[in-house]
Amino acid sequence: MKNEDxxxxxxxxxxxxxxxxxxxxxxxxxxPKEQLHEVCNQLKTNSNLKxxxxxxxxxxxxxxxLGVIYHLESTELKHLIVVKVKTDDRENPTLDSVCxxxxxAEFHEMEVFDFFGIKFNNHPNLKRLFLTPDWDGFPLxxxxxxxxxxxxx
Amino acid sequence: xxxDKRSFLKQIEPEGLNQVVPDDFxxxxxxxxxxxxxxxxxxxxxxxxxxxxxxxxLYFGTSCCAIEMMQxxxxxxxxxxxxxxxxxxxxRQADLIIIAGTIVNKMAPVLRRLYDQMAEPKYVIAxxxxxxxxxxxxxxxxSVVKGADHIIPxxxxxxxxxxxxxxxLEGMIMLQEKIKTENMSKKVNPIDGFDEGEGKFVK
Numbered sequence: 432m433k434n435e436d437x438x439x440x441x442x443x444x445x446x447x448x449x450x451x452x453x454x455x456x457x458x459x460x461x462x463p464k465e466q467l468h469e470v471c472n473q474l475k476t477n478s479n480l481k482x483x484x485x486x487x488x489x490x491x492x493x494x495x496x497l498g499v500i501y502h503l504e505s506t507e508l509k510h511l512i513v514v515k516v517k518t519d520d521r522e523n524p525t526l527d528s529v530c531x532x533x534x535x536a537e538f539h540e541m542e543v544f545d546f547f548g549i550k551f552n553n554h555p556n557l558k559r560l561f562l563t564p565d566w567d568g569f570p571l572x573x574x575x576x577x578x579x580x581x582x583x584x
Numbered sequence: 585x586x587x588d589k590r591s592f593l594k595q596i597e598p599e600g601l602n603q604v605v606p607d608d609f610x611x612x613x614x615x616x617x618x619x620x621x622x623x624x625x626x627x628x629x630x631x632x633x634x635x636x637x638x639x640x641x642l643y644f645g646t647s648c649c650a651i652e653m654m655q656x657x658x659x660x661x662x663x664x665x666x667x668x669x670x671x672x673x674x675x676r677q678a679d680l681i682i683i684a685g686t687i688v689n690k691m692a693p694v695l696r697r698l699y700d701q702m703a704e705p706k707y708v709i710a711x712x713x714x715x716x717x718x719x720x721x722x723x724x725x726x727s728v729v730k731g732a733d734h735i736i737p738x739x740x741x742x743x744x745x746x747x748x749x750x751x752x753l754e755g756m757i758m759l760q761e762k763i764k765t766e767n768m769s770k771k772v773n774p775i776d777g778f779d780e781g782e783g784k785f786v787k
Contacts, residue, residue, distance in 0.1 A: 570726040577726045580689065584723035 432479075432510045434458040440480060441512075444473045457502075459513045467516050468527040474503060474512070475532050481505045482512065485533035490543035492573045493517070497524045497549055518549075528554040546571035628768050635679075635705070636763040637667035639756075642678030642702065644695065646685030649712040649746040653684045656749040663753060666760065675701040680759070683738075684746075686714040686721060687729040699736045704773065707763070709755055710738045713745040720745070737774035 437458050438450050448470070449461040462470050474482040487502035498517035504510070518524045528551035530536040540551045541560040548569035551557055559566060568575055575581075645653055656663050657671060672678040675698040687695060699706070710732045713719025721728035732738060739762060742755035 575726065580726050582723050582725075582730070 432508060437480070437510065437512060440477065441470075441474070444470045455513065457511050457513045459515060461515045461517070464516050464518050464526055467514075468529065468532075471501070471514065471529050471532050474514070479508075480510075481507050483507065483533075485529070485535055485539075488536055488539035488543065490547040490549060490571065492547060492571065494573055495519060497521060497547055497572075499526060499543060499549065501529070524549045525552060526550075527552050530554060545569075548572070625767070628766065629764075631768065632764045632766050636760040639668055639680045639707070639760070639763075640670050640672050640678045641668050641680045641682050642672050642675055642698065644681055644683050644685070644698065646683075646687065646691060647714065649684035649715070652746045652749055653682060653711065653752060656752045661749040661753060663756060666753070666757060668756060675699075676703065678702055679705065680707045680709065681736075682709045682711055682752075683715040683732045684711045686719075687732050687735065688727045689729060690727075692729050692735050695732065696735050699775075705766075705771070707740075707759055708732075708736055708738045709740045709742065709752075709759060711742045711744075711752060711755070712747055713743065716741050716743060737778050739774075 434452055434457070441458075441460060442448060442450070445462065445466040447463050448466075451459045451461070453459075460470075474480050482503040482505050484504045484506050485501060486504050487500075489500040489502075491498045491500055496517040496519050498515060501514040501516075503512045503514060516526060518526060524547075526549055528536065528540055530540060530551075531553065537555065538560065540554055541557060543549050544551065544554075544557055545560045545562055546569055558564070562570070568577075570577070643650070643653065645651075655661060657668075668680075675681075679702065681699060681702065683695070699708070710716050714721065714728070715732045718725065718728050718730035722730060729735065740755045740759045742751055744751050747755075
């Protein structure tokens with residue numbers, strides 16, 4: 432399915448969805464964080480889309496906003512899409528978990544929590560994955576400071 | 585005529601056995617022999633020849649340098665030509681550790697433990713930019729050790745990202761040449777004083 436057709440279908444899923452294909456071969460959908468779970472659910476279940484495979488989940492620090500990028504593929508219909516969600520709350524960033532839609536997100540979201548400190552609602556086991564449980568701070572944030580180990584340039 | 589050896593030596597060299605060493609003498613004093621050095625140095629040559637031509641490397645491949653290291657062991661470059669015949673997976677059986685890859689803070693105690701488990705004499709090759717200085721992870725990295733020589737003393741550094749197999753071979757042959765100049769009586773264990781920050785400047 433072409434990007435324009437995908438956009439026409441997805442546009443009806445929610446309000447204030449932003450679409451762009453700039454600097455990307457895939458259709459990028461920026462979803463307000465309140466609608467994230469509902470939109471993702473429809474992406475999975477809509478019979479014209481059938482995005483059944485979350486092949487990449489990335490945490491992101493844009494400097495001011497924190498967020499998550501989801502790369503989705505339909506293994507049946509062979510089309511791809513990128514979903515982005517942002518939050519400007521750096522103190523207590525909270526997004527909805529999608530691990531009830533795509534089970535693989537469970538570990539990916541643990542990793543994003545580990546490195547970016549983004550909390551996921553309804554996640555069954557949100558804890559540090561790679562770092563030690565007593566680690567202070569979230570090292571992949573742009574404003575992370577570690578004077579002992581980091582040589583900042 | 586039964587002459588006590590000690591009193592005999594005192595006759596010919598009054599201060600011979602009780603040499604006064606100045607307190608500020610920087611080096612370690614090794615008493616001179618009486619011609620035995622000819623035997624010892626010949627023995628040294630034989631032992632060093634044997635050691636340098638049968639180095640058993642322990643693989644410590646933590647990233648892409650390990651691929652080049654495997655290639656160096658494969659038939660095209662074949663480091664067993666130079667005596668690096670048996671690559672060991674166990675530190676107990678190895679006397680050379682090739683650090684091929686990035687050392688992160690989590691891995692550092694493992695590397696030190698493996699080094700401590702190796703039998704002496706032991707040698708270390710730091711292969712590639714990461715093992716030398718942290719390489720591409722030198723700046724803005726919270727997790728990477730900025731050089732394996734923060735953890736263990738290194739004998740040979742091989743630059744490259746990753747180095748070609750020829751470079752690794754060159755470094756390994758260089759280590760052999762270093763071993764061939766060793767002197768048993770003056771051998772310093774490089775780990776002595778290393779944790780106090782003196783290990784890099786072994787005299």
